Amino acid sequence: MEEIKKKIEELKKEKNAIIVAHNYARPEVQNIADFTGDSLELSRKASETNAEMILFCGVHFMAETASIISPEAKVLLPDLNAGCSLAESITAEDLVNWKRQHPNAVVISYINTTAEVKAESDHCCTSSNAVKVVEAIPKDKEILFLPDKFLGAYVQEMTGRKIHIWKGSCHVHEKITETDFEDMKRENPDAVFLIHPESSCTQNCVKKATQHNDDSIRFFSTSGMINYVNNSNENKFVVATEVGILHRLKKDNPGKMFIPIKENAVCEYMKLTTLEKIYYALLYEQYEVKVKKNIADRARKAIENMISIG
Ligand code: SF4
Numbered sequence: 001m002e003e004i005k006k007k008i009e010e011l012k013k014e015k016n017a018i019i020v021a022h023n024y025a026r027p028e029v030q031n032i033a034d035f036t037g038d039s040l041e042l043s044r045k046a047s048e049t050n051a052e053m054i055l056f057c058g059v060h061f062m063a064e065t066a067s068i069i070s071p072e073a074k075v076l077l078p079d080l081n082a083g084c085s086l087a088e089s090i091t092a093e094d095l096v097n098w099k100r101q102h103p104n105a106v107v108i109s110y111i112n113t114t115a116e117v118k119a120e121s122d123h124c125c126t127s128s129n130a131v132k133v134v135e136a137i138p139k140d141k142e143i144l145f146l147p148d149k150f151l152g153a154y155v156q157e158m159t160g161r162k163i164h165i166w167k168g169s170c171h172v173h174e175k176i177t178e179t180d181f182e183d184m185k186r187e188n189p190d191a192v193f194l195i196h197p198e199s200s201c202t203q204n205c206v207k208k209a210t211q212h213n214d215d216s217i218r219f220f221s222t223s224g225m226i227n228y229v230n231n232s233n234e235n236k237f238v239v240a241t242e243v244g245i246l247h248r249l250k251k252d253n254p255g256k257m258f259i260p261i262k263e264n265a266v267c268e269y270m271k272l273t274t275l276e277k278i279y280y281a282l283l284y285e286q287y288e289v290k291v292k293k294n295i296a297d298r299a300r301k302a303i304e305n306m307i308s309i310g
Helices: 003-013 029-030 039-047 060-069 092-101 114-117 130-135 151-160 178-187 202-211 224-231 246-250 275-285 293-309
Strands: 015-022 035-037 055-056 075-076 104-112 124-125 143-146 192-195 217-219 236-240 256-260
Touching: 003 015, 003 029, 015 029, 015 039, 029 256, 039 055, 039 060, 055 060, 055 275, 060 075, 060 114, 060 293, 075 143, 092 104, 092 114, 092 143, 104 130, 114 293, 124 130, 130 143, 130 151, 130 293, 143 151, 151 202, 178 192, 178 202, 178 236, 178 275, 192 202, 192 224, 202 217, 217 236, 217 246, 217 275, 236 246, 246 256
Parallel strands: 015 035, 015 055, 055 075, 104 124, 104 143, 192 217, 192 236, 236 256
Antiparallel strands: none
C-alpha cells in the first residue's frame, strides 16, 4: 500500500495533477486525495487550481461536471464503469419529451444527471440548495424537478410549491426506509439523525420532525452533514446516507460516535475506484471524460444559474 501511494504521489507531481475524491469513496482513496467533498464542491475546487489534470475519484456524471466547469483540464475517471443509478434514471430524450408536455415550465435538474440532461435544463441544484433554487422561481411558473423523487418530495414539502417530479431514485438511498429510521430511533433516542433527502425515509422524517418539533432529525447534503457535525456539541449521530461518509466524519471528529442507519447502504459504483486504478489512470492518462463543447456550454449555463441563486 505504501509503495503504490508513493508512486501515485510521484506521478501526480510529474503530471501536474490533482486528485479529488467524493465523500463516498473508499477510505484509502479519500486519504490520498487533495480534496474530499460532494460532487459540485469538488468540481469547483478543482477549477480553482492550476492543475492540468483532474483525477476524479467518483462516478461518471461528476467527472463530466468537472469537465464542464474546467474545459481546459484533462479530466480522468479511473474506471468507466463507475455510473450512477440516479443519473441513469432520466435521459436527455426523456427530458425533451417531458418538456414538450409542459412547454412553459422551468426545468430544475439535480447535479446527479448527465451533461446532456443538464444541457436541457434551466437550473441545476444540489441537495443543499434545491429548496433555495425552487424558491427563486416565480410563483406563477410551472416547475419540472428531476430526477430524484425523494428529494423532489422533500423540496415540495419545504417550499409548499406544487412541482412536477420525475420518478427517479438512487438504488442505495432508496433502501434507507421508514422502518430503518423507526428501528434506529427506538434504539438510539439520544442520537442526532442526519438524513440525506435522497433517502426513501425522508418524507416520514420531515413529518416526524415538524409534527413533534423534533430538532434531533436534520436534513443535509453530504457536505452539510460534515459541516454540521464539525460544528456541533452533540456526540452521537445516526447517519442516513452512503456509508463511505463515515470515514470522513470519524476522521474529523475522533471523539464522536457515528452509526450508519443501514450498514449495507453501499454504492458499488463509488467503490470501483481503487489505489491501483488511480495509479494506472495517472500513468496512462486514462480514462478521459470530455464533454462536447456545445453540450458543455449549455450545461454550464444551468450550473451558473444555480450558482447565481446561491
Ligand atoms: S450513491 Fe446513488 S446517487 Fe450517489 S453515485 Fe451511487 S448510485 Fe449515484
